[in-house]
Amino acid sequence: MNRIILLVLLLQPVVSLCQKADYPIQVVPFTKVKLNDNFWLPRIKTNHTVTIPASFHRCEETGRVKNFEMAAAKSGKFCTIFPFDDTDIYKTIEGASFSLSLYPDKGLEDYIDSLIIKIKNAQEPDGYLYTARTINPDEPHHWAGKQRWEKERELSHELYNSGHLYEAAAAHYQATGKRNLLDIALKNADLVCSTFGHDKKHVAPGHQVIEMGLVKLYRITNKKEYLETAKYFIEERGHFKGYDPNSKDPWKSGAYWQDHKPVVEQFEAVGHAVRAGYLYAAMADVAALTDDKAFVTAIDSIWENVVTKKIYVQGGIGAVGDGERFGENYELPNRTAYNETCAAIANVYWNHRMFLLHGDSKYMDVLEKSLYNGLISGVGMDGKSFFYTNAMEIKDGQPHKDMETARSGWFPCSCCPTNVTRLIPSIPGYMYAQRENNIYVNLFASSTTNVELNKKAIEITQQNNYPWDGKLVFTLNPKAPQDFNLLIRIPGWANNQAIPSSLYSFEHMSQEKVRITVNKKPVEFKVEKGYAVLTNRWKKGDVVEVDLPMEVRRVVANPHVMDDIGKVALQRGPLIYCAEWPDNNGKAGNIILPDAVKFSAAYRNDLLNGTTILTSEAIAFVIDDTGQSVTTVRQPFTAIPYYAWAHRGTGEMMIWFPKKITNLDLISR
C-alpha cells in the first residue's frame, strides 16, 4: 500500500508538495481506478503480458540495450539505426512502470532495475546520456554533430532522448518509489538546465518532449530550474535566424519544428504533428504552473484550428505523410491520410491538459474520439502488431506508396509501438478528475474508484457495457453522507454534436435525449461546460443512472473537405465505423450508402474479441471478370468499429461512403 500512497501524493503534487499555481483541476490518479470492464482491461492486460515483454525483447534483440552497454564500455559502434533508439527503452520502462502498479511483478521489476544499471553506466560523469555519441565521441552517429548539442535543432535528438528519460524516470519513481532511474534523470536534467537558457546556450529542441519531462521532474523535486528550463525551451522557439520565413517548405521556414514564430504568436497547428502535440501539451503544463496567459491564448487558438479544420473524423491528426505533419486547413485527404499513431497519443496528452486547464468537456470529447478510434487502431488486439500510419481508406488498384495496409511488428523507427506501450496502462488516469467540491467523470468503463474529496473518501463504481451500450450506472459510496457535485460528461455525440467543431456534423438531429435518474427517479439536470452537474448530499448506495442515446449516426463533413463531399461516415457512441472487405463480399471501395439506408446494431461475441457491428443493406458495384460489365446490386452491409480493422488480412477498408454517385473513375490496373 505504501506504493499507492506515494503515487497519490506524487500525482497531485500541487496539493501535497508545492502549493503553488497549477491546473485548477486535479487528476484522480490511474492507480485509484480499478477497472473490471471488458474493453480497456483486456487491452491493459495484453499490454502487460505481451506488448511490454515483446518490446523489451526487441530492445535487446535489435541492439538498443547493447548501445547502452557499449556506451558504458566506451567501445564498439552504435548498432541501431536512429540516435533516438535509446528512447524505446525509456518508453517501455515508463509503460512497464504504469503496468507494475496494476500488476505487481517482481521479475519485471528486477529486469527494469538491471536495465537501469546499464543506463546509469552509460551516463557520462557530468550527466550527459546519449549512447549515439558516448560509445565513440570521435565518431558519433552521423545525425549528431561532432560536438554535444551541435545538431540538436536538426537531427541529433539529444534533448528528445533526455525528455523520454525524464518521463520514464518520473513514472518509475512514482510506481516503485525507487530513485535509481530518477537520480539518473535528475543528473542529466541538471546538466541540461546548466547548459541551456536565456542567458546560456540557445536552442529550440529539435523534437519536443523534454518540456513535459522537465515539468514532471519539477513536480517531483520542486526544483524551479526544471520548470524555468522547460519554459525557456518553449520560449526559444521562433527565434532562430537561419530559416527562410517566406519559404513554403516547412523545413526551410522552421514550421516543421513549430520554430517559425515565437509560440505566443502561433495560432494554427503546423508542422510535424507529434512534435506539435508535445509542444502544445507542454505549453499547457507551463501555463498552468506559471499562469502564463499568452501561452493559453496560443494553445486555445491552435486547438480551435485543429478541431475545426485539421482533424480526421476518426480523431487522427497529421494528414500529410511528407513530414508527418499537419496539412493546410481542410486538407484531409483519405487516400493518403497519414495519421501517425504517436500523433494520436500526443493529441490525448494535449487534450487532457486542456481539460485540466479549462474544465470543459469538449477536450475530453476529442480525447475520447482519439482514444477509441484513431489511437487504438494503431495496436493490434494481439498486442504485438502495429500501425505507424492509420489509413482512412484502402482500395485495391491504387494503394498509395506511403500508406500501410497491414499491421506489422516493430518498425525500424519504433516510436509508435513503444508509445502505445506507455499510453495503454495509463488510460484509467483519464477517467476521473476533481476540483474543490466537484468530481468529474470523464470516461466510462466498469470500475471501482476511490476519490478523496475534502479529505473524505468516496468510492464510486461504474457498471456499464460501454462503448457498446449507453446505459451507465454509477454507485456512490461516501464513507458518510457528503455534499458534493458529481459532474458527468455528456459526450458531444450524445448531444447531436459529431465533434465540438464545425468540421463534422450529424446529418440528422436525434430526438432521443440524455436521461438521468438518481435512485431510479428521473432528474432534471443542468449542463455546464458539457457536464451534467448533479448536486446532492450523497450517501452510501446512491445510484445514478445515465442513458446515452446510442443510435447509429450519419456523419457529414464540412464541404471544404474536398475528399468527403457527398459522403457519409457512421458513428455509434464514441466509435467511428468502417466497412472492411471480409464482411462485404471481399470489397469495400464499391459501396454506396443512400440516404434511405437504416442500420441495426448488434453485439457479436465471436467477432474481433467481441464487438458491436452495424448491419444494413447497401448498394455495391460489381465488376465482372471480363472487366467490361458493371452492375449495382443491393447487398448486405456490415460495418465494424474502425479500431478493429486489419485483423483479418489485407484488403479494402472505407470510412467515408458516397451517398450517391455523380461520376466514376475507371481504374484499369
Add this chain to the structure above:
Amino acid sequence: MNRIILLVLLLQPVVSLCQKADYPIQVVPFTKVKLNDNFWLPRIKTNHTVTIPASFHRCEETGRVKNFEMAAAKSGKFCTIFPFDDTDIYKTIEGASFSLSLYPDKGLEDYIDSLIIKIKNAQEPDGYLYTARTINPDEPHHWAGKQRWEKERELSHELYNSGHLYEAAAAHYQATGKRNLLDIALKNADLVCSTFGHDKKHVAPGHQVIEMGLVKLYRITNKKEYLETAKYFIEERGHFKGYDPNSKDPWKSGAYWQDHKPVVEQFEAVGHAVRAGYLYAAMADVAALTDDKAFVTAIDSIWENVVTKKIYVQGGIGAVGDGERFGENYELPNRTAYNETCAAIANVYWNHRMFLLHGDSKYMDVLEKSLYNGLISGVGMDGKSFFYTNAMEIKDGQPHKDMETARSGWFPCSCCPTNVTRLIPSIPGYMYAQRENNIYVNLFASSTTNVELNKKAIEITQQNNYPWDGKLVFTLNPKAPQDFNLLIRIPGWANNQAIPSSLYSFEHMSQEKVRITVNKKPVEFKVEKGYAVLTNRWKKGDVVEVDLPMEVRRVVANPHVMDDIGKVALQRGPLIYCAEWPDNNGKAGNIILPDAVKFSAAYRNDLLNGTTILTSEAIAFVIDDTGQSVTTVRQPFTAIPYYAWAHRGTGEMMIWFPKKITNLDLISR
C-alpha cells in the same frame, strides 16, 4: 517577284551569303510552296483574315501599343500586366510578315509600318527597347530591377523582348525587303552584344529566345558578334552561383531556367518547357553554325529523353502545371496535363532544326505529331479562340483547377495566341528540304513547289487528301530530265512505330505495308534514316504514288506511365483521336474500349470543318438519376481528331480509354 527572290536568298543565307558551316540540309522556303489543300490552307487563311487582325486589335485594345507610345513620350504608366507584353506586337508582326508573302495586303503592310514607327520612337538612343522601363525609368515595372538588366535572370524578360523583336525583324525584312524594323533590331542587338559576353556583363537570359533571334540577325548581316553573343548566352547557363544545387525546387536549383548545369552537361529535359525548347533549338542553330559537337551531344541526349520519357501521345510537352515544366521521367498524368501550346510550338522549332542537323525522319515524325495534334488543338477553327493548356482528359466531377476546359479569347498572358499567329503561316516551310542532290519531302499536303537543285528548277506537285487519306501522288516536273534522289518521309506510324521511341507502341503490328509506284509501276525502295530513297533520272510528268496504310491503330503506353496502364489510345495516320461528349451520349469518361472493338473510319464533310471520324461500339457506364444504380451498356462510339475537340461547348473528353476495369472510384460530387 522581287520579294520572293529576296526571301529565297535570305532563308538560305548559308549558301547565298556566308558560305560557312551551317546545317547540312537546307530548307525549301515556305514561299516556294503554294498550298492548295483543304487542311492547312484554310487555317492559314483564317490566321490571315481573323487571327492576325484580332491579335493586332487586342494589342491596341489592351494597351500594348499604348505602352510603346508612352515609352516614346517618356510619360504615363505601363498599362498592361507583364513586362513581356511588348512581344505580342513583335510576334504578331512576325506572323503577319509570313502571311503577307502569301497574301499581299497593302493595308496590313501600312499598319505594320505605323507600328514600327511607334516601336522606333520607343527605342532609347543607345538601342535599349523595353517599354516597361522606358516609360518611367524611375518606376519601372515591378518585375524589372531599378537598373537595366538587373533582374534579367529572374523576371524582367528584357532579353526575351529583344529576342522576339529580332525574330519579327528578320521575318519582316525577309517578307517585305524593308529595313525599318530590322534596323531597330540591329541597333538593339548591337547594344546587347556590347553589354553581354564572356568578358563583359554576365547573365543567362531568364527566358530564352534571343539566342535564336541573334542567329537570324547573324544570317542576315553576317555580323559575327551576333552569333558569338548567341553562343555566349547559351554557354553562360549553369554558371550562376546563387542556386542551391541540391534543391528539388526547380526555381531554387536553376533547373526551371535550364540554368542548373552548363548546357553541355545537360542530358535530360527539365524546367519550363517553352524556355527549354527555345534553348535546344538555339543550341542546334549554334552547333550547326560553329560545328560545336558538345552542343549536339547534349541536345541528342535531351531529345532521346523527351521522346522516350516526357512527351504525351498527342505530342504535347511540359506535363507539370506548376512551373509549366517537364516532369520527372514518365510523369505524364492525364488529369493535370499542362501541355502549353507555346511548348508544342517550341518543340516544332527544335525538331525541325534536329532534322536539318541529322537528316533523320524521326524528328519530322515528332514535328508532325505535334503539329497535327497538340499544337493546332491550341487554336480554335474560328481563329480567335485559344487554349493555353492542352488537356488530356476532361471529366465531370473532378476538373483540375489549373486545367482549361474551354477555349477562350486572348489570355492576360497572351504568349500562346501570338505564337500560334506566327507559327501557322510558316507551316509550308516545313514541307521540303534539300541537300546536294537530294530533295526531302517531309509533310504531305496538296501543293505546288519549286525547288532549285544544282541551279536547275524542279516543280513538284502533291495531290492528296492527307491526313484523311494515305494515298499520296507526287508529280515531278524538272525543266529538263535530271538525276536526283527524291526522299519521301515514311512516317513512323506507317511503319508500325507509334512514335520513334519506347514510350508508345501499337498494340497490333499492321500487315499492310507502304507501297510506292513510279509511273504506276510498283517499285522496290530502300529506306534510309526513315526516308524512301527514289533515285532516278526524273523527267517532266513523272508520277510517284505512295500508299500509306491508314488503318485505325490502338496505341499503348510504356507501363512506367502510371496513368495509362491498361488503357488504349487511338491513332489514324498522324492523328490522335479523342472521344468527346457531344458524340457519345453526353459523356466520355465512362467509356471502355475492349480489345475486340473494331473501328470504321469515315469522312464527315458536315462535322468540324470536315473531318474523318472513327466509329465503333463501346461499353459505357450509365449512372441513373438517383446516383444509386449503374449499368454498363453497349453504345455507339465516336472519336474525333484530338485537335478538333472543344468546339461544341464544354464537357467530357478522353484520349486514353480503359480496356477493362479492375476497380472504380466512386465520385460523389
